[in-house]
Structure formats: C-alpha cells, structure tokens
Amino acid sequence: MIDVTIQNFEAEVIEASMTTPVLVDFWAPWCGPCKSLGPILEKVEEAYAGRFKLVKINSDDEQQLAGAFGIRSIPTCVLLMGGQPVDGFMGALPESQVKAFLDKHLPPADELPPEVVEEAAAPEPVAAPGSDDAIAALAQAVADKPDDDNARFDFIKALLLLGRTDDAKVAFAPVIAKAMAVRKLEALQHWMNALDVVENAYEPADAALAARIAANKRDFDARYELAQHHMAAQRWTAAMDELLEILMRDKAWNSDLARKTYVAILEIIDVPKPKVAEGQIPPEDPTVATYRRRLSSVVLS
The missing domain is CATH 3.40.30.10 (Glutaredoxin)
Structure with a gap:
C-alpha cells in the first residue's frame, strides 16, 4: 500500500x-x-x-x-x-x-x-488532457460528428482551458446560433463573454471593482464584472461566490443573468463521472455538489 x-x-x-x-x-x-x-x-x-x-x-x-x-x-x-x-x-x-x-x-x-x-x-492509454494528442482526438470527434454537442463542448472547453481562445471561437462559430438552447453551449458562451470583457479592459480592474463593491454592496454591475474577471482567470469558486452575492440580494437581476452564469460555471467545472459497479451511484465532484446546494438554498429561499 x-x-x-x-x-x-x-x-x-x-x-x-x-x-x-x-x-x-x-x-x-x-x-x-x-x-x-x-x-x-x-x-x-x-x-x-x-x-x-x-x-x-x-x-x-x-x-x-x-x-x-x-x-x-x-x-x-x-x-x-x-x-x-x-x-x-x-x-x-x-x-x-x-x-x-x-x-x-x-x-x-x-x-x-x-x-x-x-x-x-488493459485498455488503450488515453492521452493526457491538454496534450497535442488529446486535442487532436477531440477535434477528430467533432469532425466525425459535427452535430454532437457534447463532443464540441469537450473540444472547446479543452481549448479554453489551454488559453487558445481564438481557436475556441472558431470551433464555436458553427453552433453559435443554438447556444442559448443548449446548456453546454450556453455555458461556453458565458465563458467566452467573460474572456472578451477582460481582454477589452483598459487595465486590470479587480481592485477597482472591489472598491466599488465595498462602497455599495448593491453595485451588481461591478459584482458581475468582477465575477467575469474570476471566470476568465478560471477562478471558478470566486466567480460563483460573487454571483451568489447578487442572487442573495436580487434573484432576478438583469433578466436572471447572475443565475444563468452561475449554472454555466457548474456546467464547465463538472467532470465526467467515473464508471462504477452496477447498483452504485457515481460520485459527484464535491465542489459542484456544494455550490449546487448553495444555489438551491438561495433561489428557493
């Protein structure tokens, strides 16, 4: 052992x-x-x-x-x-x-x-996530089944995790019209929106946004933008914490944008469940489980 x-x-x-x-x-x-x-x-x-x-x-x-x-x-x-x-x-x-x-x-x-x-x-070894072979395999899966939203989600997510934003946008373009109707694709759209916000910022804005929030806890625009900065940096729990602050004060703010973005992050960070024996329940990521409960407690309160 x-x-x-x-x-x-x-x-x-x-x-x-x-x-x-x-x-x-x-x-x-x-x-x-x-x-x-x-x-x-x-x-x-x-x-x-x-x-x-x-x-x-x-x-x-x-x-x-x-x-x-x-x-x-x-x-x-x-x-x-x-x-x-x-x-x-x-x-x-x-x-x-x-x-x-x-x-x-x-x-x-x-x-x-x-x-x-x-x-x-033993099954064939799987290429490590983020390796050239893994990216190539994901790209081939999309090429083989261009209508498979799950395959496209996995491919674009892998590109975004590697910081290959331009490549991700190219891969996303064929399905952008149905992004709002497919949860996984909508999650990617929220992520890329956050990356665009940070890319177009004149300077790192985290401190300025935090100061605005300190001065007015109901400055939801500042809170949401700060959450987007966290998303762009892949600080997922920090982003969800900020979105929860909005939801605790106004559940329907900006046409439900805070909740939709929160759900998008859960979709992004959820990992494939390992196979388990028949009759067993696949374990859930503890972070995802915790933040699902937090969202439910706020939305249903």
Whole structure:
C-alpha cells in the first residue's frame, strides 16, 4: 500500500496502471468506514499477490485529486487500468464483495505472463488532457460528428482551458446560433463573454471593482464584472461566490443573468463521472455538489 499525493500521482497511479491495475482508495482520518475498509483492502492486496496495486489518497490533504475524480463521499475506491478509470465503488464493502469487484476486471494470476496480460486486459492509454494528442482526438470527434454537442463542448472547453481562445471561437462559430438552447453551449458562451470583457479592459480592474463593491454592496454591475474577471482567470469558486452575492440580494437581476452564469460555471467545472459497479451511484465532484446546494438554498429561499 502506497500513500499518494499530487507530487507522486503521475508515477504511482497513471504510469503504474499502464502495466498493473491500480486501486485508489480515497479516505480521511476522521472517516469511520474508511478505518474498516482499509485493512480489508490491504489483506486482499496481499492475497492477490501482485495482480493489482493498492494506493491510498487522503481526500482532505489532496483535495485537488479528490476533485479530479469527482469524489463526493468516502470511502470511495476507483480502479484504473491503462491510465484511465474503469470502475469503482463507494462504502466499506465486506471482503467478499471487494474480491468480487476486482475479479470482474483482473486477469487470473496464472492465465498469462505479465507482458501479455497488459496487452490483453488493459485498455488503450488515453492521452493526457491538454496534450497535442488529446486535442487532436477531440477535434477528430467533432469532425466525425459535427452535430454532437457534447463532443464540441469537450473540444472547446479543452481549448479554453489551454488559453487558445481564438481557436475556441472558431470551433464555436458553427453552433453559435443554438447556444442559448443548449446548456453546454450556453455555458461556453458565458465563458467566452467573460474572456472578451477582460481582454477589452483598459487595465486590470479587480481592485477597482472591489472598491466599488465595498462602497455599495448593491453595485451588481461591478459584482458581475468582477465575477467575469474570476471566470476568465478560471477562478471558478470566486466567480460563483460573487454571483451568489447578487442572487442573495436580487434573484432576478438583469433578466436572471447572475443565475444563468452561475449554472454555466457548474456546467464547465463538472467532470465526467467515473464508471462504477452496477447498483452504485457515481460520485459527484464535491465542489459542484456544494455550490449546487448553495444555489438551491438561495433561489428557493
């Protein structure tokens, strides 16, 4: 069993899973069920004698990793093969169920030598997000299915995350007419609007906007513009915090613009759910879950 942090995640999890399945146990010191599951996982790892690798991630200390996997409750275990999640489960399962979960994916110990097992059992490695290969794959997906809004969303989002705004606008142009009717596309439109606001600003305006807000907490124009600056810099929670300040004072401000932008950010930061065992509920990103609850509490109050 290995304790994994952001510093050694690439080597101990992604690279390791290219040759051996890696089971990631997300836990925390205060979690009672985690203390029950941990020894079971270690016992099974020893019994399986190298058929998989067990690593543990403290979700309190490594919130970036927990967020990347969309962990919403612990313990949660995610199995990676070939560099990508293939299945997972939540809760402190008994030893028999842990073994049943693993046996669905792991090749028998005596079936094939390690090199052949790797080729036969592991899926093709997925290019790292942001790499040239990943961008090319996303672009090809759009070319193959130009009407697939999900594929286009993934492609444009990847470009914007890399700061390739002009390329993103080119990719967005064919669907701009239906942006207001498709939530994912509308979210991208809000993001690009924010980038345009910052690009056209005469100078960094965060301090000036904050001063205006300090002088008048109901200066919603200043609050919204500050939220756009946060969006442009990918400071997503800061942007949503500012939008919530508007919504708490005026839910319908500017034809519901604050709420629509808030929902757009949730759409942008939500990550694909990892595959989980049948009957299990896919974990939700904790940040997304928290800010969904905050929005509901404000809008419904």
